[in-house]
Amino acid sequence: xxxxxxxxxxxxxxxxxxxxxxxxxxxxxxxxxxxxxxxxxxxxxxxxxxxxxxxxxxxxxxxxxxxxxxxxxxxxxxxxxxxxxxxxxxxxxxxxxxxxxxxxxxxxxxxxxxxxxxxxxxxxxxxxxxxxxxxxxxxxxxxxxxxxxxxxxxxxxxxxxxxxxxxxxxxxxxxxxxxxxxxxxxxxxxxxxxxxxxxxxxxxxxxxxxxxxxxxxxxxxxxxxxxxxxxxxxxxxxxxxxxxxxxxxxxxxxxxxxxxxxxxxxxxxxxxxxxxxxxxxxxxxxxxxxxxxxxxxxxxxxxxxxxxxxxxxxxxxxxxxxxxxxxxxxxxxxxxxxxxxxxxxxxxxxxxxxxxxxxxxxxxxxxxxxxxxxxxxxxxxxxxxxxxxxxxxxxxxxxxxxxxxxxxxxxxxxxxxxxxxxxxxxxxxxxxxxxxxxxxxxxxxxxxxxxxxxxxxxxx
Ligand code: GDP
Numbered sequence: 001x002x003x004x005x006x007x008x009x010x011x012x013x014x015x016x017x018x019x020x021x022x023x024x025x026x027x028x029x030x031x032x033x034x035x036x037x038x039x040x041x042x043x044x045x046x047x048x049x050x051x052x053x054x055x056x057x058x059x060x061x062x063x064x065x066x067x068x069x070x071x072x073x074x075x076x077x078x079x080x081x082x083x084x085x086x087x088x089x090x091x092x093x094x095x096x097x098x099x100x101x102x103x104x105x106x107x108x109x110x111x112x113x114x115x116x117x118x119x120x121x122x123x124x125x126x127x128x129x130x131x132x133x134x135x136x137x138x139x140x141x142x143x144x145x146x147x148x149x150x151x152x153x154x155x156x157x158x159x160x161x162x163x164x165x166x167x168x169x170x171x172x173x174x175x176x177x178x179x180x181x182x183x184x185x186x187x188x189x190x191x192x193x194x195x196x197x198x199x200x201x202x203x204x205x206x207x208x209x210x211x212x213x214x215x216x217x218x219x220x221x222x223x224x225x226x227x228x229x230x231x232x233x234x235x236x237x238x239x240x241x242x243x244x245x246x247x248x249x250x251x252x253x254x255x256x257x258x259x260x261x262x263x264x265x266x267x268x269x270x271x272x273x274x275x276x277x278x279x280x281x282x283x284x285x286x287x288x289x290x291x292x293x294x295x296x297x298x299x300x301x302x303x304x305x306x307x308x309x310x311x312x313x314x315x316x317x318x319x320x321x322x323x324x325x326x327x328x329x330x331x332x333x334x335x336x337x338x339x340x341x342x343x344x345x346x347x348x349x350x351x352x353x354x355x356x357x358x359x360x361x362x363x364x365x366x367x368x369x370x371x372x373x374x375x376x377x378x379x380x381x382x383x384x385x386x387x388x389x390x391x392x393x394x395x396x397x398x399x400x401x402x403x404x405x406x407x408x409x410x411x412x413x414x415x416x417x418x419x420x421x422x423x424x425x426x427x428x429x430x431x432x433x434x435x436x437x438x439x440x441x442x443x444x445x446x447x448x449x450x451x452x453x454x455x456x457x458x459x460x
Contacts, residue, residue: 009031009032010031010110010111011029011030011031011032011033011034011037011085011109011110011111012029012030012031012110012111012112012113012114012117012118012121013027013028013029013102013105013106013110013111013112013113014027014028014102014112014113014117014118015027015028015098015102016028016088017093019095020095021093021094021095022093023092023093024090024091024092024093025090025091025092025093025094025095025097025098026088026089026090026091027088027089027091027098027101027102027105028086028087028088028089028118029085029086029087029088029089029105029110030080030081030082030084030085030086030113030118030121031084031085031110032077032084032085033085033109033110034084034085034086034087035047035048035074035076035085035087036048037105037108037109037110038072038087038089038105040108041060041061041062041101041104041105041108042058042059042060042061042070042072043058043059043060043061044056044057044058044059044072045058047072047074047087050074051074051076052074052075052076052079052080053073053074053075053076053079054073054074055071055072055073055074056071056072056074057069057070057071057072058070058072060089060091060101060104062100062104067097067100067101067104068091068092068097068100068101069092070089070090070091070101071089071090072087072088072089072090073087073088073089073090074086074087075087075088078125081118081122081127082118082121082122082125082127083121083122083125083126083127084121084125089101119136122136162206162210163436166203166206166207166436167433167436167437169199169203170199170200170203170429170432170433170436171433173191173195173196173199173429174426174429174430174433176190176191177190177191177196177422177425177426177429178426180422181422181423181426193416196412196416197413197416200409200412200413200416201413203409203432204406204409204410204413207402207405207406207409208406210393210398210402211393211399211402211403211406213393214393214398214399214402219304219381222272222274223265223271223272223273223274224271224272224273224274224304224305224381225274225276225302225303225304225305226273226274226275226276226303226304226305226306226307226377227275227276227300227303227305227306227307228240228275228276228306228307228309229300229306229307229308229309229327230308230309230310230311230339231310231311231315233311233314234309234310234311234315234339235309235311235339235340235364235365236309238339238364238365239307239309239337239339239362239364240264240275241364242364242365242367242370243266243275243370244264244266244275268374268377268378269374269378271378271381273305273377276303300330300332301330301332303332304332304333304381305332305333305334305335305377305380305381306327306330306332306333306334306335307334307335307337307373307377308323308324308327308334308335308336308337309337309339309364310323310336310337310338310339311339311340312338312339312340312341312343312344312345312348312349312361313340313343313344313345315348316348317348317351317352317355320336320352320356324336324356333380335360335373335376335377335380336356336358336359336360337359337360337362337373338352338359338360338361338362339362339363339364340363340364340365341361341362341363341368341369342363342365342366342368344361349361358376360372360373360376401435401436401438402435404435404438405432405435405436408428408431408432408435409432411428411431412425412428412429412432415428
């Protein structure tokens, strides 16, 4: 990451609270000049003479004009989020006031912050590593309890801690092998190849565990991809609407008018479900409809959960049996949902209750029994897995680095197998260290040198 000195010495300013009207708005400044700059427009105590972590009442003035009465919080470097001087100005929450104050600060020497720049500075100043910086972004965007927990865990260093432990062990071996290289022709072996193989295998298992958590992590972050499947007029749009509680899908009296996929998210018990509305489950003669149907099949295969919805007023038992058999073949977990129980055929209902006791009977139109459906859906996604507090990889960049780490670890194993020379072995290890380092943003070669130096001061 390149960052010019000039930019880094700038004092940046931005609104820290959301755009729009609120009771208060917080404008944040970070940089060497944050205090001096605020002082120029603030009438109250001399901010540069105050202690860190204190709050001061006063007014923000543009010449003689009072823009607002404000509270100013001071965080003196390095005791702040960015480790620079930080000032937070709490104004009244009008966008007019916010704009006036920000413009005034810019006129006095601040620069508008770029997206993520506060966090970037925190990272560059060593507040946390790259993985944690990314977790801050995830935390800000988390919209459910589980995604919030995953981001919190990662930010507090859960993820980085594990990676660092793994790297430390490998660095130790790398140092030994580098040392052997230094001895050149002499036949020395500081690093037992058997021990190295055992360590690499251990690392491989750990890395694979993290890679495996990505699916789960991805689900937490992006939602469980869920398909509502059923023939036209079964009530799919109505159900989706009832769940979303707003008119996002087009409900139509005409069969088969829901042709496009409408993806929407709902939060059930802290888990995000990303709904993919579908055009129906079976082939029809209508061309547009059948395009929709084949796309439905594709979508269904990528779903983690299917709600199989059928209409109790116009479906017979054999149709339902056929559909259920097809769904079982597909291998994606599904819930049998019988809709329109308000008008349903009582014989069909009682047969279903006997033959398929796990059927959920609802009335999407009347919003009846939706809670039972939600409960079942939650059961199916197996919440225990979500709440273990184990490290979960949620970031595609980490996933990528982990995949590369795995490949390079496999290279080490293969190298050991065919007894490649030390310099190649050292190269493979360096590569693994590099990819692991990518995740936490550490610099591999420096680590390596420092470690060698620290452990083996044998003046050579
Ligand atoms: P889709 O084609 O599967 O998306 O079906 P829609 O959601 O468009 O619903 C088709 C028709 O069934 C509409 O007229 C809905 O009002 C009606 N409908 C949906 N749910 C229920 C229900 O629970 N009871 C009754 N009686 N009608 C329903």
